[in-house]
Amino acid sequence: MSSELHAHRTVEAVWRIESAKLIASLARMLRDVGLAEELAQDALVAALEHWPREGVPDKPGAWLMTTAKNRALDRLRRQQLIESKHEELGHDDSAQVTRPDFEEIAGDDIGDDLLRLVFVACHPVLSTDSRVALTLRLLGGLTTDEIARAFLVPEPTIAQRIVRAKRSLSEAHVPFEVPRKEELAARLTSVLDVIYLIFNEGYTATSGEHWMRPALCEEAQRLARILAGLMPQESEVFGLLALVELSASRTRARTAPNGEPILLLEQNRARWDRVLIKRGLAAFALAEQLTGTLGPYALQAAIAACHARARSAAETDWPRIVAQYDALAALTQSPVVELNRAVAVGMAFGPAAGLELADALRAEPALANYHLLPSVRGDLLFKLGRHDEAREEFERAAAMTRNERERALLLSRVAECVQAPAVPRQH
Numbered sequence: 282m283s284s285e286l287h288a289h290r291t292v293e294a295v296w297r298i299e300s301a302k303l304i305a306s307l308a309r310m311l312r313d314v315g316l317a318e319e320l321a322q323d324a325l326v327a328a329l330e331h332w333p334r335e336g337v338p339d340k341p342g343a344w345l346m347t348t349a350k351n352r353a354l355d356r357l358r359r360q361q362l363i364e365s366k367h368e369e370l371g372h373d374d375s376a377q378v379t380r381p382d383f384e385e386i387a388g389d390d391i392g393d394d395l396l397r398l399v400f401v402a403c404h405p406v407l408s409t410d411s412r413v414a415l416t417l418r419l420l421g422g423l424t425t426d427e428i429a430r431a432f433l434v435p436e437p438t439i440a441q442r443i444v445r446a447k448r449s450l451s452e453a454h455v456p457f458e459v460p461r462k463e464e465l466a467a468r469l470t471s472v473l474d475v476i477y478l479i480f481n482e483g484y485t486a487t488s489g490e491h492w493m494r495p496a497l498c499e500e501a502q503r504l505a506r507i508l509a510g511l512m513p514q515e516s517e518v519f520g521l522l523a524l525v526e527l528s529a530s531r532t533r534a535r536t537a538p539n540g541e542p543i544l545l546l547e548q549n550r551a552r553w554d555r556v557l558i559k560r561g562l563a564a565f566a567l568a569e570q571l572t573g574t575l576g577p578y579a580l581q582a583a584i585a586a587c588h589a590r591a592r593s594a595a596e597t598d599w600p601r602i603v604a605q606y607d608a609l610a611a612l613t614q615s616p617v618v619e620l621n622r623a624v625a626v627g628m629a630f631g632p633a634a635g636l637e638l639a640d641a642l643r644a645e646p647a648l649a650n651y652h653l654l655p656s657v658r659g660d661l662l663f664k665l666g667r668h669d670e671a672r673e674e675f676e677r678a679a680a681m682t683r684n685e686r687e688r689a690l691l692l693s694r695v696a697e698c699v700q701a702p703a704v705p706r707q708h
Contacts, residue, residue, distance in 0.1 A: 295328075300321060300419075301422060303321040303324065307321055308397070309394050310350070311357070314402075314457075320352045393459070395511060403475045404450065405468070406450065407446050409475075411443075411445060412475045414428055414446065416476075420504055433487075469517070470517075479501040483495060485684070487684065489684060490685045492686040492687065493532065505518075505525050505526075516567075516569075516571035523568060523579070524585055527562070527586060530561060532554070534548035542690050548594075553589070562590075565582045577609060606622035616645045616647045620651075620653060627664070632662075635657075635661050652691075655678040656691060659698075660694075668699075668701045675692070678691050
């Protein structure tokens with residue numbers, strides 16, 4: 282490998298690791314996220330120019346930080362000079378202009394800066410799509426093209442979302458700060474929701490030809506770990522961290538070599554990542570220690586922990602999972618949670634009990650176009666021997682999904698229904 286190629290690859294790797302810290306520090310200095318990203322990109326360009334020629338510095342992250350901060354200070358000094366000239370031209374001796382303390386502005390406070398950037402990128406003033414795009418851009422270090430490919434949308438669409446997000450933050454005068462205590466819970470929920478959305482899109486892709494997008498799962502795990510380090514007293518932060526670590530532990534077992542999905546009960550648990558399970562269970566233990574009553578993410582982590590602790594599908598403690606879904610449903614009032622609860626009830630107490638709960642959700646407007654409702658009903662009907670009805674449900678689910686791998690899986694269930702022997706109805 283040539284020294285120039287090595288330098289370019291090093292720049293890319295360091296940027297992915299350090300970009301969030303750069304942007305966070307610059308945003309504190311400049312109070313402008315858009316300008317902070319622009320100057321961080323300037324430092325990246327400088328590295329691409331200097332490192333191939335002069336060699337990679339011993340501390341590449343520090344080099345980028347120093348370069349970026351110097352450019353920010355130059356920008357602030359120019360702005361101060363312009364303001365001074367305006368004062369002189371106006372001859373207004375009464376005007377009191379507060380001069381920036383450049384030493385204080387350039388101070389190193391990375392942890393607090395990152396936490397502020399997390400809350401800014403996930404600010405409720407932005408749409409959900411914009412929060413996700415901006416978070417991946419500012420905190421994940423992903424390019425616009427990478428984000429677009431991850432979500433299977435045109436690159437200009439992502440670029441517009443990011444530009445609009447920065448403009449919205451500027452127009453709303455969103456302060457670069459951690460919310461006050463009375464605002465923290467609501468704002469933290471927004472942050473957790475964004476990381477959860479990123480993980481879910483990676484874990485089971487909404488559309489396209491792949492069942493999973495592991496890169497998005499990894500970004501969500503990284504963001505959750507950063508947040509846990511920044512907010513070590515928040516139970517729900519550790520609940521989310523536990524949930525993504527435990528769920529991600531199954532990644533290698535979730536697809537066959539040809540990319541075909543493998544459902545939870547059919548997975549080879551020897552392929553589950555024991556390191557991630559250990560991390561996830563440790564995070565869940567911290568979530569439990571930090572609160573008396575588990576929140577929604579910690580409850581989902583509790584369910585994931587039940588699966589992780591079971592050495593085989595047969596050993597899964599389904600009654601306990603049902604109890605956890607009961608608590609989660611009471612907390613969230615979510616029809617999706619109720620559907621998952623129906624699955625758990627079917628596993629714990631038989632398919633007829635599960636089907637009764639799933640049937641009650643058929644009139645739920647939020648699930649009208651949700652392909653997993655007919656998919657769940659199809660599975661329960663199949664277990665009851667009602668194969669014709671199951672086939673119709675699987676066909677309906679296959680028509681609804683936009684993920685090609687999931688559609689193929691559902692159509693295989695259709696074929697299974699066709700081939701299954703008829704079971705006489707009980708009278």
